[in-house]
Amino acid sequence: MTDKSNKGSDLFVALTGMLPGLVLFLVVLVLWELIIQVFNVSIFVLPAPSNIAVSLMANAAALATATLITAKEVLVGFAFAAVVGIALALLIVRFRLFGRALYPLIVLFQTVPKVALAPIFILWFGYDLAPKIVLIMVIAFFPITLDMLVGLQSVEQSFVSLMKSVGAKENDIMLRVRIPHAMPHLMAGMKVAITFSVIGAIVGEFAGASAGLGYMIQFASTQLDTALVFAALVVVSLVGVVFYYAIEILERILIPWAPKFDAVNRA
Amino acid sequence: MNAASEPAANRALPGSPIENAASVRPAGKTGPAMITVQDIAISYPGIKNGPAVIQDISLSIRDGSIVSLIGPSGCGKSTLLKAIAGLVPPSRGRMDIAGIAPQEAAQRRLVGLVFQEANLLPWKTALDNAAFLLQVSDKRVSAKEARERAGENLKLVGLGDALTKLPSQLSGGMRQRASIARALTLNPQILLMDEPFGALDAITREEMSYLILDIWERTGKTIVLVTHSIDEAVLLSHEVHVMGAKPGRIVCSITVPLAFPRNSQSFADPRFRETEILLRDRLIESHGRSRQAS
Numbered sequence: 144m145t146d147k148s149n150k151g152s153d154l155f156v157a158l159t160g161m162l163p164g165l166v167l168f169l170v171v172l173v174l175w176e177l178i179i180q181v182f183n184v185s186i187f188v189l190p191a192p193s194n195i196a197v198s199l200m201a202n203a204a205a206l207a208t209a210t211l212i213t214a215k216e217v218l219v220g221f222a223f224a225a226v227v228g229i230a231l232a233l234l235i236v237r238f239r240l241f242g243r244a245l246y247p248l249i250v251l252f253q254t255v256p257k258v259a260l261a262p263i264f265i266l267w268f269g270y271d272l273a274p275k276i277v278l279i280m281v282i283a284f285f286p287i288t289l290d291m292l293v294g295l296q297s298v299e300q301s302f303v304s305l306m307k308s309v310g311a312k313e314n315d316i317m318l319r320v321r322i323p324h325a326m327p328h329l330m331a332g333m334k335v336a337i338t339f340s341v342i343g344a345i346v347g348e349f350a351g352a353s354a355g356l357g358y359m360i361q362f363a364s365t366q367l368d369t370a371l372v373f374a375a376l377v378v379v380s381l382v383g384v385v386f387y388y389a390i391e392i393l394e395r396i397l398i399p400w401a402p403k404f405d406a407v408n409r410a
Numbered sequence: 411m412n413a414a415s416e417p418a419a420n421r422a423l424p425g426s427p428i429e430n431a432a433s434v435r436p437a438g439k440t441g442p443a444m445i446t447v448q449d450i451a452i453s454y455p456g457i458k459n460g461p462a463v464i465q466d467i468s469l470s471i472r473d474g475s476i477v478s479l480i481g482p483s484g485c486g487k488s489t490l491l492k493a494i495a496g497l498v499p500p501s502r503g504r505m506d507i508a509g510i511a512p513q514e515a516a517q518r519r520l521v522g523l524v525f526q527e528a529n530l531l532p533w534k535t536a537l538d539n540a541a542f543l544l545q546v547s548d549k550r551v552s553a554k555e556a557r558e559r560a561g562e563n564l565k566l567v568g569l570g571d572a573l574t575k576l577p578s579q580l581s582g583g584m585r586q587r588a589s590i591a592r593a594l595t596l597n598p599q600i601l602l603m604d605e606p607f608g609a610l611d612a613i614t615r616e617e618m619s620y621l622i623l624d625i626w627e628r629t630g631k632t633i634v635l636v637t638h639s640i641d642e643a644v645l646l647s648h649e650v651h652v653m654g655a656k657p658g659r660i661v662c663s664i665t666v667p668l669a670f671p672r673n674s675q676s677f678a679d680p681r682f683r684e685t686e687i688l689l690r691d692r693l694i695e696s697h698g699r700s701r702q703a704s
């Protein structure tokens with residue numbers, strides 16, 4: 144089989160794999176539309192899919208601007224979360240004593256409801272990008288740290304023995320074994336973190352903002368424009384999905400050797 | 411009793427397996443002692459005042475011989491092997507490898523290790539895996555040279571066609587061959603193998619035994635093998651040390667009276683069966699004793 148036909152069949156498999164989800168999605172939409180029509184539900188309470196579609200079209204320009212702003216917050220915040228999350232995991236593993244001191248504090252911090260911090264960050268960092276980035280960072284770094292730690296620590300003990308038996312130093316083991324070994328775990332953590340990042344951006348905008356999708360949702364609900372609230376929600380979800388699959392593509396490029404995890408078919 | 415200085419007069423008489431309870435006799439037709447272990451005891455840190463995991467162990471393993479350690483689970487076979495590899499220090503006693511301390515010997519790459527799991531890095535090809543430890547242990551060896559040596563050893567173990575394959579594309583037996591090639595690439599004088607075929611099916615195990623014999627005939631390395639298979643121990647070894655548990659110790663050492671080269675024909679030799687029965691008896695005895703002790 145040639146490379147090309149292989150890719151073609153890959154795509155085919157991927158598309159047919161999405162088919163059941165698509166069908167279910169369409170069924171739900173049709174039912175939703177029918178229920179609204181039959182029971183004559185007010186558009187202020189719950190708009191029909193057709194109302195949402197109309198609103199999407201009518202507000203396309205405003206939604207696009209807001210999307211860019213929110214996407215930027217998500218991306219920058221996530222980048223900070225990734226850097227902090229990875230750095231913490233590396234420090235904890237490399238300096239055990241420091242790790243023993245720090246880890247319980249991180250866990251403790253994790254139990255603080257971060258949403259409650261949003262107003263404080265607004266107070267400290269103003270209305271712009273900064274408070275959103277900080278909020279996203281504190282929400283999203285933990286899954287990255289945790290999964291990275293698992294990856295770094297789960298190197299087979301006998302492999303470590305093997306390295307030590309030839310006089311390898313802990314730095315060698317870290318760089319050449321632990322870090323590459325942790326990559327698949329890191330990617331899993333990043334997938335969780337990116338969805339947290341989207342939530343963080345919206346919460347941050349709720350707490351205080353003058354632009355973005357979260358701001359639009361809040362503004363539209365004060366105007367009783369429920370259709371626009373839903374239209375913005377649709378766009379937020381799309382942003383999340385796009386980022387999620389971007390990481391999955393990155394994973395395939397960066398660590399082609401890792402076993403592919405199929406969340407559905409392996410269950 | 412000092413095993414190392416005992417005269418070689420006690421070596422195997424041709425024709426029958428020789429057994430010497432709690433002492434060790436060097437096997438025939440090999441060089442002077444490569445590994446000397448004198449009266450060592452090992453206890454793991456963290457188990458406070460716990461009894462030693464192994465105790466009163468003395469061994470002398472000749473240069474170029476194949477020696478097996480066999481015994482009930484938990485009797486300290488892996489621990490003894492790790493001590494020889496310089497990975498755990500004995501709390502008592504002396505050991506030397508080719509005249510130097512185990513840790514120093516490891517640093518000088520005198521020992522190569524093979525474990526039950528092949529422990530290949532999944533992101534590296536067979537070739538890079540086989541070259542990996544040499545590259546890590548000696549920065550003066552160029553990547554090119556390390557790969558060349560790795561390639562030769564992969565050919566030696568029969569993986570000449572799989573150099574560019576990733577571990578996930580290799581069978582269990584092939585992975586274990588690659589891990590043997592990785593140990594050989596260090597060009598050690600001693601090969602320490604801890605249940606190297608434990609995870610393989612019976613036929614592959616037997617193939618691997620012939621591979622070990624083949625490697626030994628070509629390189630003359632000293633090989634210490636931990637195994638649970640009596641067959642394997644008899645087929646491969648000059649000498650088999652039977653260990654008992656609680657505390658881990660050597661209960662007897664048996665010299666295998668079969669001539670080299672050995673191969674599938676060796677199974678037909680009546681002395682093979684004789685040695686096997688003797689070993690099985692000693693093993694069952696040691697099992698019984700350690701069960702009483704617990």
Ligand SMILES: Nc1ncnc2c1ncn2[C@@H]1O[C@H](COP(=O)(O)OP(=O)(O)OP(=O)(O)O)[C@@H](O)[C@H]1O
Pocket residue numbers: 454457463482483484485486487488489490
């Ligand atoms: N790192 C460790 N820390 C504490 N105790 C250990 C450690 N490794 C092994 N032990 C203990 O030492 C004893 C001997 O273990 P060892 O692994 O050497 O046995 P073994 O003969 O290789 O057994 P098996 O045949 O199951 O591999 C066991 O009782 C085990 O619980």
Ligand SMILES: [Mg+2]
Pocket residue numbers: 487488489604
């Ligand atoms: Mg063991």
